[in-house]
Amino acid sequence: MKSSEIRTRFLEFFKKRGHAILPSASLVPENDPSVLFNTAGMQPLVPYLMGQKHPLGQRLASCQKCVRTGDLDDIGDAHHLSFFEMLGNWSLGDYFKEEAIGWSYEFLTSKEEGLGLDPKRLYVTVFEGDENASRDEDAVQIWKKYIPENRIYFLPAKNNWWSPGDNGPCGPDTEMFYDITDEGLGDMTHEQYVQADEEGKVVEIWNDVFMQYEKRDGKVVGKLSQRNVDTGSGLERITMLMQGKNNVYSTDFFSPVIEYIKTNAKDYSERGARIIGDHLRSSLFIVGDGVFPSNKDQGYIVRRLVRRAAVQMRLCGLADNASAEVLKLFQKAYVGAYTEIQNERVVEAITEEIQKFQKTLESGLKEFEKGTDPFILATTYGFPIELTEELAEEKGIEIDRRKFDEKMSEHQDKSRAGAEQKFKGGLANTNEKTVKLHTAHHLLLAALQEVLGNNVHQRGSNITEERLRMDFNFDRKLTAEELQKVEDLVNSWIVGRFPVVRREMPREEAEKLGAEMEFGAKYPEIVSVYTIQDPDDKYVSKEFCGGPHVANTGDIGGFKIQKEEASSAGVRRIKGVLA
Numbered sequence: 001m002k003s004s005e006i007r008t009r010f011l012e013f014f015k016k017r018g019h020a021i022l023p024s025a026s027l028v029p030e031n032d033p034s035v036l037f038n039t040a041g042m043q044p045l046v047p048y049l050m051g052q053k054h055p056l057g058q059r060l061a062s063c064q065k066c067v068r069t070g071d072l073d074d075i076g077d078a079h080h081l082s083f084f085e086m087l088g089n090w091s092l093g094d095y096f097k098e099e100a101i102g103w104s105y106e107f108l109t110s111k112e113e114g115l116g117l118d119p120k121r122l123y124v125t126v127f128e129g130d131e132n133a134s135r136d137e138d139a140v141q142i143w144k145k146y147i148p149e150n151r152i153y154f155l156p157a158k159n160n161w162w163s164p165g166d167n168g169p170c171g172p173d174t175e176m177f178y179d180i181t182d183e184g185l186g187d188m189t190h191e192q193y194v195q196a197d198e199e200g201k202v203v204e205i206w207n208d209v210f211m212q213y214e215k216r217d218g219k220v221v222g223k224l225s226q227r228n229v230d231t232g233s234g235l236e237r238i239t240m241l242m243q244g245k246n247n248v249y250s251t252d253f254f255s256p257v258i259e260y261i262k263t264n265a266k267d268y269s270e271r272g273a274r275i276i277g278d279h280l281r282s283s284l285f286i287v288g289d290g291v292f293p294s295n296k297d298q299g300y301i302v303r304r305l306v307r308r309a310a311v312q313m314r315l316c317g318l319a320d321n322a323s324a325e326v327l328k329l330f331q332k333a334y335v336g337a338y339t340e341i342q343n344e345r346v347v348e349a350i351t352e353e354i355q356k357f358q359k360t361l362e363s364g365l366k367e368f369e370k371g372t373d374p375f376i377l378a379t380t381y382g383f384p385i386e387l388t389e390e391l392a393e394e395k396g397i398e399i400d401r402r403k404f405d406e407k408m409s410e411h412q413d414k415s416r417a418g419a420e421q422k423f424k425g426g427l428a429n430t431n432e433k434t435v436k437l438h439t440a441h442h443l444l445l446a447a448l449q450e451v452l453g454n455n456v457h458q459r460g461s462n463i464t465e466e467r468l469r470m471d472f473n474f475d476r477k478l479t480a481e482e483l484q485k486v487e488d489l490v491n492s493w494i495v496g497r498f499p500v501v502r503r504e505m506p507r508e509e510a511e512k513l514g515a516e517m518e519f520g521a522k523y524p525e526i527v528s529v530y531t532i533q534d535p536d537d538k539y540v541s542k543e544f545c546g547g548p549h550v551a552n553t554g555d556i557g558g559f560k561i562q563k564e565e566a567s568s569a570g571v572r573r574i575k576g577v578l579a
Contacts, residue, residue: 024085121184126160179196
């Protein structure tokens with residue numbers, strides 16, 4: 001069964017059961033600043049899951065475009081993807097566990113209306129209960145109508161409780177797994193099942209979330225005004241099963257692309273081909289939704305995906321025009337499904353980014369060819385260690401990862417030691433949260449200068465593990481728009497995951513560099529300077545500072561401005577916290 005047929009069959013199944021069919025929302029969330037992309041089918045529906053009435057009713061279904069980039073390093077294995085399609089159906093205060101579980105089982109196993117999967121290969125997990133909610137015995141009793149009780153397993157919240165993040169609707173879930181072994185696993189004990197899951201012998205194919213609760217700041221605070229159902233099934237994984245494949249890259253989504261790369265690569269790598277295919281497909285859909293490569297927010301994610309693909313293209317020995325050909329193959333695969341990716345400008349934007357990166361890559365490669373230490377490549381030139389390892393493998397050079405990690409650890413220790421000796425009064429302590437806020441402090445000053453002008457300078461600071469406080473020269477109250485721009489800039493640099501580099505240099509050299517100086521401070525002949533640069537080697541921040549700091553801006557997590565007020569005549573004060 002083709003992937004397009006599976007998509008259509010799913011939507012028709014739930015349409016017959018009274019569900020309104022929603023078109024896929026954009027990958028970019030409309031009213032959710034907490035995430036960069038829609039990561040699940042339910043994400044565009046959060047207001048309605050919280051109680052707001054949906055104009056199309058209480059029963060909905062869709063095939064939603066999703067992007068998740070938290071596990072990019074796993075791309076290249078059998079199942080991980082950065083872009084995927086999520087099949088989902090929802091009840092907004094209408095039906096609950098009985099119907100949701102029954103329809104899930106019916107669609108998976110029915111040969112007439114569903115997928116016709118073998119029910120003897122199905123296994124189910126349910127929520128074992130904790131301080132937030134009781135053991136889900138109701139789900140077990142319903143499941144016993146369809147599968148033997150010894151194939152139903154209780155698991156903790158980390159496995160069978162779902163929420164979109166620290167805030168919003170949440171609840172226990174029941175998940176369906178399918179045996180993908182040739183011989184068949186048969187009945188298994190709880191321990192045998194857990195081991196089979198860890199070994200990849202069973203694959204999750206469906207998830208029914210019973211959204212009854214609300215989470216705030218990471219804690220369950222009570223029940224929702226209505227009981228909801230949120231289901232999800234990854235189209236790519238389902239397609240893998242239906243097409244009898246052992247990995248998603250052998251399905252009709254990717255097979256023409258993988259074959260093209262295999263035919264045209266001078267030095268073919270299966271993992272490299274998968275990364276190229278995955279990253280270019282994701283980029284195609286993100287750019288198709290209006291996000292172009294940049295150094296901010298979603299644009300930076302596109303840039304990162306495209307550049308990772310470019311590196312693998314180089315390692316595989318593909319021609320410069322290969323990216324355009326791969327993108328056109330994906331366009332062909334989705335004709336009739338997603339019109340937004342068919343625009344030629346989408347392909348042009350991605351290929352232009354690759355061409356631009358090739359120049360940057362070549363300059364970095366010159367240092368690599370000189371035998372530059374991986375630690376220097378990482379801290380000075382912004383080369384991730386993974387990229388250096390890939391380049392080294394191409395040359396048959398062995399990289400001592402252990403030595404690199406030791407140097408990075410030593411680098412961080414020196415930063416902390418420097419803080420104890422040189423940074424006075426600004427830090428109350430050097431615990432993890434305070435260090436994150438210290439680095440955020442540098443980004444905040446840089447953002448203020450970009451929004452308000454380079455005449456803005458720090459006039460005092462205090463940082464604790466709860467918050468940062470910065471005084472700066474400015475003669476008026478900041479507007480709400482200015483404050484939002486500053487906050488957005490800081491968070492875009494955090495998302496960018498830029499390296500934070502410490503260097504010792506003569507004071508005169510630091511002054512020529514234009515490093516920001518603490519107001520009224522006296523510095524020795526040799527000073528410590530922390531710099532933060534984007535992938536284009538543009539300085540985001542450069543300051544005289546003893547540290548300590550995080551190794552990478554991404555380690556901060558997030559930043560929020562709490563308050564802006566007057567401190568004294570011509571001096572304003574901002575207070576901020578980790579988000």
